[in-house]
Amino acid sequence: MTLWRGDRPLVLASRSPSRQLLLRNAGIDFHAAPADLDERAIQDQAGVTKPGLVAVLLANSKAAHVAKQFPGHFVLGADQTLALDDSLFAKPAGRAEAAQQLKRLSGRTHELHSALALVCDGEMIWQTVTSARLTMRTLSDAAIANYLDAIGDKVTTSVGAYQIEGLGIHLFERIDGDHFTILGLPLLPLLDFLRRQGLLAV
Numbered sequence: 001m002t003l004w005r006g007d008r009p010l011v012l013a014s015r016s017p018s019r020q021l022l023l024r025n026a027g028i029d030f031h032a033a034p035a036d037l038d039e040r041a042i043q044d045q046a047g048v049t050k051p052g053l054v055a056v057l058l059a060n061s062k063a064a065h066v067a068k069q070f071p072g073h074f075v076l077g078a079d080q081t082l083a084l085d086d087s088l089f090a091k092p093a094g095r096a097e098a099a100q101q102l103k104r105l106s107g108r109t110h111e112l113h114s115a116l117a118l119v120c121d122g123e124m125i126w127q128t129v130t131s132a133r134l135t136m137r138t139l140s141d142a143a144i145a146n147y148l149d150a151i152g153d154k155v156t157t158s159v160g161a162y163q164i165e166g167l168g169i170h171l172f173e174r175i176d177g178d179h180f181t182i183l184g185l186p187l188l189p190l191l192d193f194l195r196r197q198g199l200l201a202v
Helices: 017-025 039-046 051-067 095-105 141-156 167-171 187-196
Strands: 010-012 030-032 075-084 087-089 109-120 123-136 172-176
Touching: 010 017, 017 030, 039 051, 051 075, 051 109, 051 123, 095 141, 109 187, 123 187, 141 167, 167 172
Parallel strands: 010 030, 010 075
Antiparallel strands: 075 087, 075 109, 109 123, 123 172
16 A cells, blocks of 8 residues: 655665665655666765765765656665774675674674655755664674675675674674664654655555
8 A cells, every 4th residue: 555645656766675675665656766876986076984974975966866867756865874983884895805894893883874865856855864873793703604604695785794684683782773774764754754745645
């Protein structure tokens, strides 16, 4: 059942299966149109380094890029950054890099910053960023190897080499923050904005 009341479906500028599932479960009609951008080049050109601001910058850039293809649509851009102290993590390129990331995160607390931005016809109409803190268990080399064996190729699809909605939950001893923030789509503030715009039935 759809709760969406817009004349046209929302456009999600992301290929993330978890983001798509969250929107679908919330009864929002949408069309996925991933934004293929050089994120590091955008970040370097802007000179932004703070993790939360990086997430906002990239969410805005993705939404603005895809909005050019969908006039009259609300286009939702999303981005998530992982910060350990002053270090920003990117998606691992392969198993070896994933193991290195997990070793660095092992036994420590890191932060996830998830940003959303809505653009329509070139105008930025709304944005938000939320944060969560996650503490990883102390992991032995054997535990990391076993985890990587179990998760397989999916290890390269998420920053920090884990998907907390799946097997990645076994890596953690404490989580402080909103579940939707951790999945990369702060759903509650988004629903609040859409509701205030008359775009949702509930």
